Amino acid sequence: MNWVLRILMQSGISLVLLLLTAWGTLALVYQTLGVTGAIAITAWCLLGIVLQVVLWRGRVISAISSSVLSFAVLLFWWTSLEPSNQRSWASDVAQMSHGEITGSKLTLHNVRNFTWRSDDDFDAVWETRSYDLDQLASVDLITSYWGMPAIAHVLVSFGFNDGRFLTFTVEVRKEQAEAYSEIGGFFKQFELSIVATDERDALRVRTNVRGEDSYLYRIAMPPQAMRTLLVSYVQQANALIEQPRFYNTITANCTTIVFDMVRTIIGGLPADYRLLLTGYLPAYVMSVGGLQEGYSLDELSQRGRFTDRAKAAGEIDDFSWLIRRGVPGVATH
Structure with a gap:
């Protein structure tokens, strides 16, 4: 024994x-x-x-x-390993979005507005843009899939009454010639970046260039909560300039960062495995009452799939409205 x-x-x-x-x-x-x-x-x-x-x-x-x-x-x-903002960054994360708010006016610096032809061929443009927070009208959740259904990249897009859309994406801040690695994301290989983008840039690079399959869901959120969420994005982006952070595949990624912000706005949101298996995030949002009522998740997904619409959009000015055509909760344009 x-x-x-x-x-x-x-x-x-x-x-x-x-x-x-x-x-x-x-x-x-x-x-x-x-x-x-x-x-x-x-x-x-x-x-x-x-x-x-x-x-x-x-x-x-x-x-x-x-x-x-x-x-x-x-x-x-x-x-002793510390994150840094001083590296030779890849072009799409070369600048850090940041902003300031005066009254209801939001001024954002380094808003990415690239024209993508391929991952290596693009026109790089970084802009300063202004938005009226009193004109904030909608929040949309976008999920973009590139392989297995359990994993997706998550973006959040804010719509304004003047017809403009501002999209935020939480990105791995890769260095030049550096490739993403899920395992490396556990081992301080990458810094974290929050990038404010023109919606056409952020969505078309995924559907038209990278061959991803993308879906859009209109979020049911009170106006004050929408405004608070947008302000939180700006504050988080500003904070990364003052104190860079490492990306982490589990604890600091495109979903958990957003969830932490929303949880401070809407208390009582439960933790859930779908926050890690990001492809199932729409099901989680639906379970807490965040999607449009009166529809099944399958119907919301089918009507929210905009991959083909984005590919067919070309350079039309109404890109953001075209991809929302038929999406529940979106008013006819």
Whole structure:
């Protein structure tokens, strides 16, 4: 019996050591470069192997104490990593949107208004725009899918009585030539960016250039809540200029950032797995009464799918109204 308990104990410790080795390896992979990085990764993996050998040779205390010490050193390095706004950024996140509010007037700087022909071929334009918060008329949720139905990018678009739409997208702030990685998003590989965009820019790059499938839902939200949400976006964008943040695949992404803002406006919103499986976010919003009443989710999705309408829109001025044609809750234009 003692022999069995000893084997079980060592197996449990071995598993913990293996997980620590794996976590440290990934942290080093995504945060170190060149020869120095290769040496650090190799040394960390060899240390993990040595500690396993020490453990299974019966020197349990030595294995545990050495593991705690080495992991503490790694954590000290890990916590010293700080986000930065000073890197060589990819063009679509090169500028940081920010704004100020005077009375009901919102002035936004670095509103992205690109004309996209491909991911590598575009006309880059950053603008300063002004909006009257008293003329804020609507809020729309957009979900854009590129693969599996459980995962989507989430955007929020604000409509004004003058016919303009302002779209906010929470983005991974990639550096030039850097590719997105879900795993890297757990290991401080990217900073976080909130980009204010012209709606045509933010939506057509996904449907027309990247081949994504996109849906729009009119949100049922009181006017004051809509205004507070828009102001929150501006405040969050401004805060990132003062204090940059790391993107995180789970805790700081295109959905959780928005949810945190909405939760401060509308209390009592429950946490839910659909906040992580972002493709199912419309079902969550419907469950808390946030979508148009009198329709099933399937009907809202079918009528809100604007992929084909966006592809057919060309350069028409009424792009935003065309993609909303037939969407429940949207008045006829």
